[in-house]
Amino acid sequence: MKRTLLSSFILGLVTLGTAIANTDAKHPKEINFSFKGSFGTFKRAELQRGFEVYKNVCASCHAIDHLRFGNLQGKGKGIHEIRESNLGLTKDEVAALAAEYKVPDINGDGEPIERKATAVDKFPKPYPNQKAARAANNGAYPPDLSMVVKARKFGPDYVYSLLTGYEKAPEGVEIGEGRHYNPYFSGGQISMAQPLHTEGQVTYSDGTKATVEQMAHDVTAFLAWASEPESDDRKQMGIKVMFYLLIMSIVMYLSKRRIWADVK
Ligand code: HEC
Numbered sequence: 001m002k003r004t005l006l007s008s009f010i011l012g013l014v015t016l017g018t019a020i021a022n023t024d025a026k027h028p029k030e031i032n033f034s035f036k037g038s039f040g041t042f043k044r045a046e047l048q049r050g051f052e053v054y055k056n057v058c059a060s061c062h063a064i065d066h067l068r069f070g071n072l073q074g075k076g077k078g079i080h081e082i083r084e085s086n087l088g089l090t091k092d093e094v095a096a097l098a099a100e101y102k103v104p105d106i107n108g109d110g111e112p113i114e115r116k117a118t119a120v121d122k123f124p125k126p127y128p129n130q131k132a133a134r135a136a137n138n139g140a141y142p143p144d145l146s147m148v149v150k151a152r153k154f155g156p157d158y159v160y161s162l163l164t165g166y167e168k169a170p171e172g173v174e175i176g177e178g179r180h181y182n183p184y185f186s187g188g189q190i191s192m193a194q195p196l197h198t199e200g201q202v203t204y205s206d207g208t209k210a211t212v213e214q215m216a217h218d219v220t221a222f223l224a225w226a227s228e229p230e231s232d233d234r235k236q237m238g239i240k241v242m243f244y245l246l247i248m249s250i251v252m253y254l255s256k257r258r259i260w261a262d263v264k
Contacts, residue, residue, distance in 0.1 A: 024188065025188070028157035028160070031160050031220075034046070039239075040235070043221070044088050046218050046222075048088075051072065052204060054223070057196065059126060061133075061136075062142045062143065064144065066146035066147065066227075067122065068119070068122050069097060069118070070094060073087075074089060074090065091119075095119060099118075103121050137192075140191030149220070158184065162184045162190075164212060165184040166194040166197075168181065169181035175189055180192070199211050
């Protein structure tokens with residue numbers, strides 16, 4: 001009994017501490033993302049560019065564990081269509097993309113092997129485990145990015161602001177070793193070096209000019225989609241339901257008038 005009280009007290013203190021620590025970050029910029037709001041939708045070209053940024057820049061440190069290669073395929077039939085996707089890659093494009101990666105498996109004799117990935121495989125993680133990830137990143141852990149937009153307050157605005165928010169530390173602010181000044185991060189210092197820093201760092205296959213802001217915008221949209229890939233379907237269903245209810249109301253109104261027409 002005593003112990004539970006004590007541990008709840010400590011937990012309470014920790015929660016409070018985190019809450020206070022979180023208030024010191026700068027309020028994120030407000031970005032006009034196409035997918036915001038009840039009628040907002042993702043833009044396919046933006047998602048495809050965002051994936052190119054993730055793949056070429058972020059994937060070397062961050063896993064995106066909820067995503068399978070097949071999730072990038074457009075609407076289609078068959079087992080590769082795990083859920084509807086807005087990236088709209090063809091089946092062949094997905095297969096070619098997956099084949100660029102190796103995944104661990106077990107052969108017929110039960111021995112561990114590596115084979116080329118296919119559409120049903122998840123994106124391979126950059127590190128085998130958390131310890132290895134921390135060892136490579138100065139003790140900090142690069143979190144899985146599948147849910148980060150949903151998990152953080154002000155989700156997409158925060159991620160965009162963080163990516164574009166690196167600055168020179170103000171006079172008098174001491175920066176820890178391996179840390180970087182970023183006022184949008186809780187505490188103002190982050191162990192991730194500015195990942196998007198140079199125009200043209202990524203070569204977009206659609207020819208869009210890859211400014212830092214553009215890359216940050218696109219990758220944030222992609223991560224928002226990854227954390228909620230059914231959001232467009234859900235919104236569309238909402239609109240259909242509203243339309244159906246409207247039509248039904250009109251039909252009901254007209255039939256009521258007919259039925260009661262003879263009653264004087
Ligand atoms: C060289 C490795 C590296 C690369 C490349 C990298 N990151 Fe990070 N990232 C980290 C580390 C380490 C942390 C943890 C930082 C900390 O806790 O101080 C982190 C943290 C984050 C966070 C979490 C912030 C929070 O609120 O906890 C986000 C979001 C993020 N990175 C996004 C990205 C995106 C998007 C890219 C690609 C454009 C990217 N990162 C590229 C190493 C990296």
